[in-house]
Amino acid sequence: MTSAPHGEGAAGPGFWDGSASRVALLDSAVLCFARTGFHATTTRDITAAVGLSPGALYVHFPSKEAVLFEIARTGHRRALDALRAQPDDGDSRAHLRRLVVALVTWHARHHTLARVCQYELAALEPEHLATVLELRQEFTDVMRAAVERGARAGVFDVPDVNRAVRAVMSLGIDLVRWYRLDGADPPATMGEVYADLALRMVGAPGD
């Protein structure tokens, strides 16, 4: 068993649960799904890339779809954890800034995995999709609560909370389409830049 080439797409220690083989299979599947899409990826593509036999996948997962579900569920959970880890000291502006920094930094750091989480969901079975959509709803709820509170307090000037939340999240999510870790801006810089833009969008620009 070998790790994914160049470690590209490897989610890092503690991201996936389970044995080294299971982790290697998940990292490999992320790369395969991101490169050629879920439907065009075979289980053999996933196992061959990490030097395992074709049958090895079925030791850990009942199907290729179950691999995608594990990627999508864990990916969304980890992103949600990153949001929920942000402290809230009652300052709406500072709180939203922290949330956007967390959202953007996470998506930049995990851009390959996040691409799969954004673009391959249509391949999930209905009950798996429902689970992932629940996690997405929780994610949106955290962002919406932050924008709503600032708007109610008169700190933000937001004509439509739902549209503003969608736009702030769009900004963070779209970077998974084009972002590369070897580009000009490291994840933390992306986070700061986009937090400034998000605060402008909610009508609470910096000084």
Add this chain to the structure above:
Amino acid sequence: MTSAPHGEGAAGPGFWDGSASRVALLDSAVLCFARTGFHATTTRDITAAVGLSPGALYVHFPSKEAVLFEIARTGHRRALDALRAQPDDGDSRAHLRRLVVALVTWHARHHTLARVCQYELAALEPEHLATVLELRQEFTDVMRAAVERGARAGVFDVPDVNRAVRAVMSLGIDLVRWYRLDGADPPATMGEVYADLALRMVGAPGD
């Protein structure tokens, strides 16, 4: 030959050049590529959906990749045409507003086609990809010139023109991931809402 189911994804009169069969094949390919990705789509999928024989595709295109190239090239050209059709009366703020309305309205109206143009480019052969990337560069150049001029005139407050342009375009492009024509906001409304947000991002909010 039948048209694509429910006309979903049909680009509309005058969008594609060529015979009715060629147009039907392109509309069908857009739907297939958007649903299951380029790699998992067979030429038979494309022809069967419009009631043509498998060989019919090769009357019009040398390969499945050539179909994708035609979709990507024409899609990018039409979007660029929509930007270039916007008048410029020398008012930086009004000009950028028009460009964002055009960008967002076009991507909302053609969201299925635009999804293929955004997510399937990696499947293009190198020289075809180069052609499409040139069109994308022209598109970015139009947006950048508009932001740059407003910044130079002191109408916009933009710490970094390239990042601001990327963010404004991200906002417009990301909607192809989630936008549906049967949703709450018609394309023109999306255009107005996102133009307001874009002007806030460049530090020139409305009154």
